[in-house]
Amino acid sequence: MKDEKESHFNRHRVDNGNxxxxxxxxxxxxxxxxxLKAGExxxxxxxxxxxxxxxxxxxxxxxxxxxxxxRGSGAHGVFEATADxxxxxxxxxxxxxxxxxxxxxxxxVAGFKGSTDxxxxxxxxxxxxxxxxxxxxxVGNNIPVFFIQDAMNFPxxxxxxxxxxxxxxxxxxxAHDTFWDFISLMPEAAHMTMWVMSDRAIPRSxxxxxxxxxxxxxxxxxxxxxxxxxxxxxPRLGVHSVAWNEAQKISGFxxxxxxxxxxxxxxxxxxxxxxxxxxxxxxxxxxxFSFDILDATKIIPEELVPVRIxxxxxxxxxxxxxxxxxxxAAFDPGRVVPGIDFSDDPLLQGRIFSYMDTxxxxxxxxNFHELPINRPVNGKHNNQKDxxxxxxxxxxxxxxxxxxxxxxxxxxxxxxxxxxxxxHQQPIDAAKIRARSVSFADHFTQARLFFxxxxxxxxxxxxxxxxxxxxxxxxxxxxxxxxxxxxxxxxGLAQKVGDNLGLVPPGELDALTLKFxxxxxxxxxxxxxxxxxxxxxxxxxxxKPGNGDIxxxxxxxxxxxxxxxxxxxxxxxxxxxxxxxxxxxxSHVGKIKYxxxxxxxxxxxxxxxxxxxxxxxxxxxxxSVKKLEANPDYLQFxxxxxxxxxxxxxxxxxxxxxxxxxxxxxxxxxxxxxxxLVKDFISTMKQHRVWEREKARxxxx
Numbered sequence: 001m002k003d004e005k006e007s008h009f010n011r012h013r014v015d016n017g018n019x020x021x022x023x024x025x026x027x028x029x030x031x032x033x034x035x036l037k038a039g040e041x042x043x044x045x046x047x048x049x050x051x052x053x054x055x056x057x058x059x060x061x062x063x064x065x066x067x068x069x070x071r072g073s074g075a076h077g078v079f080e081a082t083a084d085x086x087x088x089x090x091x092x093x094x095x096x097x098x099x100x101x102x103x104x105x106x107x108x109v110a111g112f113k114g115s116t117d118x119x120x121x122x123x124x125x126x127x128x129x130x131x132x133x134x135x136x137x138x139v140g141n142n143i144p145v146f147f148i149q150d151a152m153n154f155p156x157x158x159x160x161x162x163x164x165x166x167x168x169x170x171x172x173x174x175a176h177d178t179f180w181d182f183i184s185l186m187p188e189a190a191h192m193t194m195w196v197m198s199d200r201a202i203p204r205s206x207x208x209x210x211x212x213x214x215x216x217x218x219x220x221x222x223x224x225x226x227x228x229x230x231x232x233x234x235p236r237l238g239v240h241s242v243a244w245n246e247a248q249k250i251s252g253f254x255x256x257x258x259x260x261x262x263x264x265x266x267x268x269x270x271x272x273x274x275x276x277x278x279x280x281x282x283x284x285x286x287x288x289f290s291f292d293i294l295d296a297t298k299i300i301p302e303e304l305v306p307v308r309i310x311x312x313x314x315x316x317x318x319x320x321x322x323x324x325x326x327x328x329a330a331f332d333p334g335r336v337v338p339g340i341d342f343s344d345d346p347l348l349q350g351r352i353f354s355y356m357d358t359x360x361x362x363x364x365x366x367n368f369h370e371l372p373i374n375r376p377v378n379g380k381h382n383n384q385k386d387x388x389x390x391x392x393x394x395x396x397x398x399x400x401x402x403x404x405x406x407x408x409x410x411x412x413x414x415x416x417x418x419x420x421x422x423x424h425q426q427p428i429d430a431a432k433i434r435a436r437s438v439s440f441a442d443h444f445t446q447a448r449l450f451f452x453x454x455x456x457x458x459x460x461x462x463x464x465x466x467x468x469x470x471x472x473x474x475x476x477x478x479x480x481x482x483x484x485x486x487x488x489x490x491x492g493l494a495q496k497v498g499d500n501l502g503l504v505p506p507g508e509l510d511a512l513t514l515k516f517x518x519x520x521x522x523x524x525x526x527x528x529x530x531x532x533x534x535x536x537x538x539x540x541x542x543x544k545p546g547n548g549d550i551x552x553x554x555x556x557x558x559x560x561x562x563x564x565x566x567x568x569x570x571x572x573x574x575x576x577x578x579x580x581x582x583x584x585x586x587s588h589v590g591k592i593k594y595x596x597x598x599x600x601x602x603x604x605x606x607x608x609x610x611x612x613x614x615x616x617x618x619x620x621x622x623x624s625v626k627k628l629e630a631n632p633d634y635l636q637f638x639x640x641x642x643x644x645x646x647x648x649x650x651x652x653x654x655x656x657x658x659x660x661x662x663x664x665x666x667x668x669x670x671x672x673x674x675x676x677l678v679k680d681f682i683s684t685m686k687q688h689r690v691w692e693r694e695k696a697r698x699x700x701x
Contacts, residue, residue: 013320023053063327064362065113068158069124071172072107073206073259074326075266077315079129079276085310088227088280089219090419091339093131094310101130103373104315105329106206106262109141110161111172116251117258118242119172120201120465125211125233126331127313130377134421137335138231139355143200144212146296147189149440151350156182175472184481185516187443187509187524190489191297194450197465199241199458199541204615204688205261207272207552208240215333215348216293218341218424219280226424228281228293228343230300232307236273237551239541240688244465246612246644253610263318270552270579271316277307290529291446292439296347298446301533325373330359341424346436364388381410436520442528444488449531451490453539457691463493467500479503481510548686551579555685556614556641558634559586559602562623565594567651571618574678580685582618585609587631595622606633611640616685619658621651628657635661642669645689649681666693 021029029050036048044051066072079102085094093100107124108115123142128135147157160182163169170176174196183189195201203209211233218226242250250257265272279300281293291298319325334342334352342348359368365388368374380392383399398406413420451459466486470479483505486494494505509517509525517524537543555575557568572582584602586592591599611617617638619628628634634657641648642663650658652672663669668690670680684690 023050024057025053061323063364066107066362067358068109069107070113071111071115071117072105072124072326073262074103074105074319074329075262075272075315076317076319076325077102077104077271077313079127079311079313081311083308083310085219086221088221088229089339090222091131091136091219091337092133093129093136093337094339101377102313102315103128103130103325103329104313105326105331106258108172110174115172116255118202118247118251118255120174120196120244120247120469121172122196122201123203123206123209125209127211127233128329128331128374129337131337132378133337134378135335135374135376136337136340137331137333138213139331139333139351140211140213140231140233142203142209142211143192143195144210144214144230144232144299145192145195145446146214146347147183147192148186148347149188149295149297150346150436151348151354153186154347154350154354175469177473177475177478180470180473180482181475181478184478184485184510185513187485187488187513187517188297188440188520190443190447190485191450193485194447194462194489197462197469198450198454199461200239201465202242202244202247203258204240204242205237206258207262207265208235208237210234210239211274215296215345216281216343217348218343219278220339220341220422220424224422224425226283226341226426228283228286230279230281230305232277232279233274233313234277234307234309236275238548238688241541242612243644243689244461244468249610249612249640254613257613262315265552266315266318268552271314273315274313275309276311276313277309279305279307281305287439290531291442292437294343294345294437295440296345297440297443301449301536302538303533303536324371328363328368328371329373330363330368330371332356332359336421338419338421367391383410438521438523438526441521441524441526445528445531447489449533449536450539451493452534453536453543455540455542455691457694458540458542459493460695463496463500466493466497470497470501476503480506481513484509484513542691549579550575550615550682550685553580553615553685554613555580555582555616555618556609556611556637557582557584558617558619558628558637559584559592559600559622560624560627560631560634561586561592562595562627563592563600563620564622564624564651564653565596565598565600567620567622568594568600571620571649571678571681574682578682580615583614585637587627587633595624606631606637611637612644614641614646616647616649616681617641618649618681619651619654621653625654625657628654629660638663642693645691645693647681647684647687647690649677651677666690668693 021032023029035044035051037044079100081094081096081098084096092098104127108119108121109124110121111119125142126137126139128137148154161174161179163171164176164178183193213231217229219229220226286293293300332355333348334356360366367387367390370391383401385394385399396406402408470482473479479501480503483494483498483503486497487505487507498505575582583604584600585604585606586602587606589602589605592602593599638648639662647668649670655671655673658669668684670677670684
């Protein structure tokens with residue numbers, strides 16, 4: 001079976017090495033440089049089928065990009081189940097010890113395909129499991145909630161956050177009038193707004209962010225009993241972000257920062273890993289909590305329902321062709337396997353239609369599932385035929401069911417003792433109605449929970465982000481409406497943002513906001529129930545940062561001619577033992593001489609690199625110190641790294657360089673003369689950032 005899984009992807013690989021060039025029909029090409037003409041200087045001829053074959057393909061190389069999640073990166077890997085889930089589900093890939101191939105795609109939401117990786121945005125986190133019972137897509141985000149409660153509002157949300165239609169600006173940004181106009185009229189978006197304005201929206205790496213299924217799903221066991229489930233991906237490297245000022249600079253210096261980081265990690269065999277966790281809620285406890293578990297704007301705090309780890313995903317292979325794999329990968333939350341089913345979450349219910357419909361359009365018709373990246377490992381067998389881009393050749397004269405001419409094949413799974421997919425049997429007795437449950441009407445309690453759960457530094461980042469975004473809004477009425485929303489979450493938050501905008505936060509929601517909210521809940525606002533949890537450590541990246549290692553972190557060694565080899569090698573060996581990467585940066589690429597003799601090969605210079613692309617900085621000892629002292633680009637490196645709250649280490653002879661910069665000694669600035677240089681530097685890096693530096697040193701984030 002393992003060989004069959006591996007050959008699934010090998011089947012469609014094409015290696016052009018040592019092959020004669022052909023047309024798309026396999027006809028050998030004699031001349032690929034000249035069109036067919038009437039004479040050397042004459043007009044081209046219409047019968048040049050080789051030219052048409054080439055140009056017709058070129059003209060159609062760009063398929064319509066995704067409306068949302070257009071900017072993406074992907075990788076192949078495996079998922080290994082580590083817990084026995086048979087008590088809750090018949091899903092075969094969740095049996096302990098089962099290894100399943102996967103393809104994972106990460107993405108931003110708002111920007112076009114050519115936008116930056118570091119936009120303040122939600123990140124898509126979607127995993128396609130190629131299981132023995134068909135493909136299963138866990139289509140999620142790096143944020144566990146969403147802006148809206150009902151799929152009817154999804155086109156409006158996307159239209160609002162996309163560039164404004166009159167001028168198609170701004171790109172990949174929510175800091176403009178139409179987005180905040182929509183959000184300020186939708187109190188249900190308050191919780192998600194807190195997440196997007198937090199550091200979760202500017203991750204350090206795709207490898208260092210959580211993933212969530214967002215919706216509540218169902219697991220169904222062999223007896224037909226259902227258990228509600230929430231899915232969580234927990235990164236082995238911890239959850240980390242960049243600073244907002246840093247994100248803006250990375251966007252200008254390297255807009256492929258996240259894409260390159262993921263690619264290089266896998267190429268260097270630093271395979272990213274996430275543990276898959278579940279929150280399980282018995283069917284009889286559906287209405288147990290103060291919130292509705294079917295409401296996609298709510299989480300289930302981990303204090304109420306702990307996350308149980310059931311498996312591990314490892315991404316271990318980069319795509320060989322970005323278009324064929326990452327771009328053509330088609331995800332659909334409606335693609336489930338036996339043992340997993342949908343809840344009645346109204347946002348999820350709408351997505352079940354929307355994703356299939358958009359893939360049909362984007363990938364040119366109903367046969368996109370025949371593309372290699374979308375094919376199930378166990379094959380597909382049905383009576384569907386024809387349509388655009390049909391790849392399979394359906395044998396025989398029968399393409400209907402029931403039939404006798406083909407012995408009733410393909411036959412129902414229920415025959416011959418099979419199982420197949422069966423929806424969970426759920427009693428329904430209700431009137432057809434366009435309405436929303438009053439259990440969805442509390443919009444601020446969990447937004448308050450998220451804000452209260454943040455560290456003081458993280459709260460300041462949210463305040464700064466809101467101030468930045470709302471400062472870009474031109475209409476004062478929209479700013480005031482959103483301040484009224486913030487006032488319902490936390491008056492102190494609203495006051496600080498209001499001070500930055502020169503506005504006094506209104507005490508009550510705007511009349512227009514209430515008008516739209518009452519279309520869903522006529523008696524809005526309703527009195528919210530008392531929450532079970534006031535603060536949750538799992539919601540803070542600083543309070544619960546992860547496992548505290550520095551694997552794959554990039555450390556800039558800032559050197560020049562005459563640097564001490566001993567000073568370089570001592571730190572380099574220690575960092576590499578921890579799994580970090582040392583990168584030498586000098587005034588020029590090529591070779592530089594060590595103080596003790598010998599040479600170092602330099603691939604990066606101060607001219608071509610930027611501090612924002614590195615996690616920490618080390619200045620070794622040697623004759624290079626005098627050269628660095630006169631190098632403004634070096635001083636820019638360490639000052640900017642300091643501003644972004646990163647760890648900086650200086651060997652004994654280089655300490656004077658820090659004193660001649662804007663750097664002030666704190667726990668994130670390590671001197672060899674005051675302690676154990678190597679140990680203290682690594683210990684500081686494991687804290688990720690020295691966020692306290694922002695407030696103490698008045699350094700903007």
